[in-house]
Amino acid sequence: MTQKSFVGNRGEKVRSDCYMExxxxxxxxxxxxxxxxxxxxxxxxxxSLMKDIFAFCQVKNARLFIEDSGALPYVLSARLEAALEKxxxxxxxxxxxxxxxxxxxxxxxxxxFSRLYLPxxxxxxxxxxxxxxxxxxxxxxxxxxxxxxxxxxxxLVRNALRQLNFYGVERMVRINQIPAGIEDLRFVIPHxxxxxxxxxxxxxxxxxxxxxxxxxxxxxxxxxxxxxxMPIIESALGIENAFTIARASRNIVGLAIGLEDYTADLGVQxxxxxxxxxxxxMRLVNACKxxxxxxxxxxxxxxxxxxxxxxxxxxxxxxxxEGMGCIHPRQVEYIHKxxxxxxxxxxxxxxxxxxxxxxxxxxxxxxxxxxxxxxxPVVKRAxxxxxxxxxxxxxxxDWRNGYGAK
Amino acid sequence: xxKNAAGRMVPETINGIQQIPYMGIGKFKPxxxxxxxxxxxxxxxxxxxxxxxxSLKEALIKAGLKDGMTISTHHHFRNGDLVANQVFDIAHELxxxxxxxxxSASFPCHAHLIPYLEDGTIYSIEGSLNGPLxxxxxxxxxxxxxxxxxxxxxxxxxxxxxxxxxxxxIGAPTADAFGNANGLYGPSACGLLGFALADSQYAxxxxxxxxxxxxxxxxxxxxxxxYVDYTVVVDKLGDPEKIVSGTTVxxxxxxxxxxxxxxxxxxxxxxxxxxxxxxxxxxxxxxxSVALYFKSIxxxxxxxxxxxxxxxxxxxxxxxxxxxxDYILDGQTFDLDGVQSMAENPRxxxxxxxxxxxxxxxGNFADMVDVVILGATEVDTNFNANVVSHSDGYLLHGIGGWxxxxxxxxxxxxxxxxxxxxxxxxxxxxxLCGPGELIDVIVTERGIAINPLRKDLIEKTxxxxxxxxxxxxxxxxxxxxxxxxSKPVFDDRIIAGIKWVDGTLIDVVRQLxx
Numbered sequence: 001m002t003q004k005s006f007v008g009n010r011g012e013k014v015r016s017d018c019y020m021e022x023x024x025x026x027x028x029x030x031x032x033x034x035x036x037x038x039x040x041x042x043x044x045x046x047x048s049l050m051k052d053i054f055a056f057c058q059v060k061n062a063r064l065f066i067e068d069s070g071a072l073p074y075v076l077s078a079r080l081e082a083a084l085e086k087x088x089x090x091x092x093x094x095x096x097x098x099x100x101x102x103x104x105x106x107x108x109x110x111x112x113f114s115r116l117y118l119p120x121x122x123x124x125x126x127x128x129x130x131x132x133x134x135x136x137x138x139x140x141x142x143x144x145x146x147x148x149x150x151x152x153x154x155x156l157v158r159n160a161l162r163q164l165n166f167y168g169v170e171r172m173v174r175i176n177q178i179p180a181g182i183e184d185l186r187f188v189i190p191h192x193x194x195x196x197x198x199x200x201x202x203x204x205x206x207x208x209x210x211x212x213x214x215x216x217x218x219x220x221x222x223x224x225x226x227x228x229x230m231p232i233i234e235s236a237l238g239i240e241n242a243f244t245i246a247r248a249s250r251n252i253v254g255l256a257i258g259l260e261d262y263t264a265d266l267g268v269q270x271x272x273x274x275x276x277x278x279x280x281x282m283r284l285v286n287a288c289k290x291x292x293x294x295x296x297x298x299x300x301x302x303x304x305x306x307x308x309x310x311x312x313x314x315x316x317x318x319x320x321x322e323g324m325g326c327i328h329p330r331q332v333e334y335i336h337k338x339x340x341x342x343x344x345x346x347x348x349x350x351x352x353x354x355x356x357x358x359x360x361x362x363x364x365x366x367x368x369x370x371x372x373x374x375x376x377p378v379v380k381r382a383x384x385x386x387x388x389x390x391x392x393x394x395x396x397x398d399w400r401n402g403y404g405a406k
Numbered sequence: 407x408x409k410n411a412a413g414r415m416v417p418e419t420i421n422g423i424q425q426i427p428y429m430g431i432g433k434f435k436p437x438x439x440x441x442x443x444x445x446x447x448x449x450x451x452x453x454x455x456x457x458x459x460x461s462l463k464e465a466l467i468k469a470g471l472k473d474g475m476t477i478s479t480h481h482h483f484r485n486g487d488l489v490a491n492q493v494f495d496i497a498h499e500l501x502x503x504x505x506x507x508x509x510s511a512s513f514p515c516h517a518h519l520i521p522y523l524e525d526g527t528i529y530s531i532e533g534s535l536n537g538p539l540x541x542x543x544x545x546x547x548x549x550x551x552x553x554x555x556x557x558x559x560x561x562x563x564x565x566x567x568x569x570x571x572x573x574x575x576i577g578a579p580t581a582d583a584f585g586n587a588n589g590l591y592g593p594s595a596c597g598l599l600g601f602a603l604a605d606s607q608y609a610x611x612x613x614x615x616x617x618x619x620x621x622x623x624x625x626x627x628x629x630x631x632x633y634v635d636y637t638v639v640v641d642k643l644g645d646p647e648k649i650v651s652g653t654t655v656x657x658x659x660x661x662x663x664x665x666x667x668x669x670x671x672x673x674x675x676x677x678x679x680x681x682x683x684x685x686x687x688x689x690x691x692x693x694x695s696v697a698l699y700f701k702s703i704x705x706x707x708x709x710x711x712x713x714x715x716x717x718x719x720x721x722x723x724x725x726x727x728x729x730x731x732d733y734i735l736d737g738q739t740f741d742l743d744g745v746q747s748m749a750e751n752p753r754x755x756x757x758x759x760x761x762x763x764x765x766x767x768x769g770n771f772a773d774m775v776d777v778v779i780l781g782a783t784e785v786d787t788n789f790n791a792n793v794v795s796h797s798d799g800y801l802l803h804g805i806g807g808w809x810x811x812x813x814x815x816x817x818x819x820x821x822x823x824x825x826x827x828x829x830x831x832x833x834x835x836x837x838l839c840g841p842g843e844l845i846d847v848i849v850t851e852r853g854i855a856i857n858p859l860r861k862d863l864i865e866k867t868x869x870x871x872x873x874x875x876x877x878x879x880x881x882x883x884x885x886x887x888x889x890x891x892s893k894p895v896f897d898d899r900i901i902a903g904i905k906w907v908d909g910t911l912i913d914v915v916r917q918l919x920x
């Protein structure tokens with residue numbers, strides 16, 4: 001019996017990746033043909049890693065061809081493991097060590113202004129992702145991975161979670177649409193993923209299914225920490241069910257909206273000013289606020305137009321969204337700028353909060369600024385702005401020290 | 407073999423010529439006089455100033471082309487050059503052997519010459535060995551030994567008599583029949599002809615080749631006809647799209663932009679960006695973006711630079727036109743905006759390796775530049791850098807003005823910490839091109855290392871919030887991600903020498919083991 005499998009990527013533009021052809025043979029031992037741009041420096045390393053994986057999988061006879069464009073060990077090993085598993089399907093995992101610096105946790109209440117999507121089968125984009133300082137990175141197994149690459153992407157994403165340093169950002173994975181996405185979970189849950197994005201979510205039941213599988217894996221692997229969820233609403237039905245979805249699990253930290261699919265579902269064009277999705281966005285924001293979770297806006301797809309991105313992000317913020325997706329690292333900076341409280345907004349909030357504290361100290365029931373009365377909800381909003389500004393380092397914690405003196 | 411002052415083993419002779427091992431920075435001070443060409447007489451030249459001959463072939467024959475000669479060309483046509491290839495096509499046709507090609511740089515388009523290296527038309531190349539020529543040479547294909555010099559080192563070698571040019575062939579985008587020439591106008595416009603200056607002054611015979619002949623006078627005369635023996639008109643000097651790009655595009659690579667941003671923030675924190683400062687940033691993706699970050703910092707501060715050293719491009723020209731820079735001192739123009747600005751704006755001036763780079767002179771302006779942003783293929787933990795070979799041992803690039811720029815007041819090299827899997831910070835560079843004592847800062851996306859010699863920079867940036875690390879920390883970080891690299895395996899045979907700016911031998915490159 002001989003079987004062949006093909007994994008990975010090659011081509012002129014492919015970097016930091018490799019392509020492999022594997023054939024399990026009946027005899028002849030392990031034969032490896034390596035074509036690599038780094039063979040002078042890492043040829044021996046690569047061969048010994050490959051041999052180790054063969055030994056781990058108890059494969060004694062195989063022919064392997066590797067075309068390497070400078071893949072790091074986590075990529076090489078993910079590729080070979082995927083190639084072997086395609087044929088052998090043992091379910092045994094060859095795990096490289098977890099970097100100690102990857103063992104940090106996240107929390108439910110944290111900023112999620114920007115989440116950078118990283119195609120799950122493209123290692124070149126993953127390596128420096130954390131350096132661009134998004135609030136989160138999303139290793140994507142869904143739309144950015146071609147159907148015939150879904151299997152190998154799981155190994156790559158798993159290895160990335162263990163071996164790549166994302167420098168403290170929230171570690172997220174977007175699984176495939178339920179039910180297919182359930183199978184993705186065992187590849188990522190044991191490897192300190194902080195948050196799972198559930199795409200094309202239309203019902204609370206889908207969330208429950210994900211939650212059930214996560215609990216099973218957590219129990220099996222003895223994991224105590226929470227795994228947060230963020231369903232993505234991408235259809236008319238999903239929008240109608242937004243509130244029940246938002247309340248489907250205590251681990252849900254927010255809902256995101258996916259406007260490419262939503263507008264397709266409606267049969268309309270997606271535009272920059274977004275009138276066609278106004279209802280959906282407002283409905284989603286309202287559902288999130290009612291459920292006490294974050295509302296996250298869709299991605300902005302023109303990566304060349306930073307001015308349009310900035311104004312789109314400002315509109316998002318004004319509608320009540322607390323973040324949006326990014327598809328290019330350069331978008332991060334602009335999105336942060338848009339969602340952080342502006343100078344004028346912060347100053348106004350400071351005035352209001354200061355007036356409120358002064359009034360309370362004097363025992364006055366009414367807060368006023370100049371001749372204007374300030375209502376309680378206005379105070380509450382100003383307090384939220386101040387809190388945000390302090391957390392982002394725009395304001396110091398003790399900003400009121402000497403504030404009145406100015 | 408002798409161990410030079412940088413600890414590298416170098417031979418006593420190359421291609422039969424005695425070599426002086428590198429002695430350290432500023433240590434080698436030659437005595438004697440500069441070289442001179444033979445005294446000509448006007449009586450040997452046409453009274454009417456018309457030096458036109460019918461073809462390049464005729465000019466080469468009249469110039470006395472024969473076996474073993476040294477032929478020079480310039481590289482202002484970059485990867486669009488058709489002149490050098492035509493010269494050696496003719497030499498091959500005439501059955502001439504063992505020529506030494508002495509270009510100011512070579513480009514991938516010169517892969518055309520590989521068959522002539524194989525059949526003995528060309529014996530050796532002294533100039534850069536780029537891309538295919540470098541690969542061919544690294545694998546042992548060239549009969550003689552290559553010699554790599556900086557732009558300033560090339561001028562020095564010519565004026566000192568280290569290299570005697572028999573015939574200089576100067577491609578000129580515009581010229582008159584007397585031989586006056588410039589690079590500003592015509593279908594092959596390349597801006598300037600500075601790299602051919604020494605060739606015109608010191609070669610035995612000088613041929614000016616043009617595809618845009620104008621009646622006398624050709625103004626401005628960047629090359630003076632008084633040095634020229636023959637003029638020739640050809641159909642085409644080069645491929646315009648490859649000479650200068652139609653337009654310069656800023657990189658969209660997020661990783662390069664991050665490097666550029668860190669570099670600019672470092673300069674700002676170190677107090678380098680101040681009113682009246684000067685800078686040089688090349689046309690490479692990262693360097694170009696650094697200039698743009700400089701621009702926004704300068705605008706914010708309301709300051710301007712006294713001069714910028716080009717390689718010019720659209721963005722540098724914009725800064726000049728917006729009054730952010732008083733002068734551009736240009737060595738080469740990278741796009742059409744650069745060419746046009748040089749032609750029209752007196753504050754955008756052409757330079758030559760003599761004014762900018764020559765080390766055997768009474769000073770040059772490279773020393774006066776406040777900050778220069780350079781590239782490298784590798785650096786090591788002693789801040790030494792390599793620009794000519796890759797970590798796998800292949801010789802693939804020339805030195806350009808890189809060594810000369812090291813004399814700037816602050817030298818910054820932004821680099822990705824690793825390229826694909828190849829770490830750029832090594833224990834020891836594969837080929838030494840620049841001594842670490844002249845290299846001040848290495849900027850990577852994962853941290854910035856400051857040369858311990860620059861206590862002032864360390865002090866100024868310590869509270870900047872920038873990720874300052876030691877060079878050893880950077881090396882370890884790269885190796886943690888990529889693994890510890892092996893070294894390439896070389897044969898004993900030396901395929902090229904690397905000259906320092908003063909003509910001494912700083913290192914050699916060896917043939918790769920098959």
